Amino acid sequence: MATRSIRELVKLKYNHELPTCVEFSSRAKLCMLRSLCLKVGIQIACREYTFDGSDAFSEDDILDLFPVVKTNMPRVSIIF
DSSP states (O other), X not given: OHHHHHHHXXXXXXXXXXXXXXXXXXXXXXXXXXXXXXXXXXXXXXXXXOOSSSOXXXXXXXXXXXXXXXXXXXXXXXXX
């Protein structure tokens, strides 16, 4: 549903047709999995993951959960 509306918006605004199916390499899929885990605070087991089906990893692969702390305090590199 959301991908269809994104496709329509891109077609309308940029006059460009997005492909319906995008293939990702196994390395790109692994990078996306790592990024997802860092953003949501999940540590998963180190093994070869196959992304062929809907069951890329299971509950047994989750080793730990850690809090993701965001701050709005600016970092100052020069201290007076």
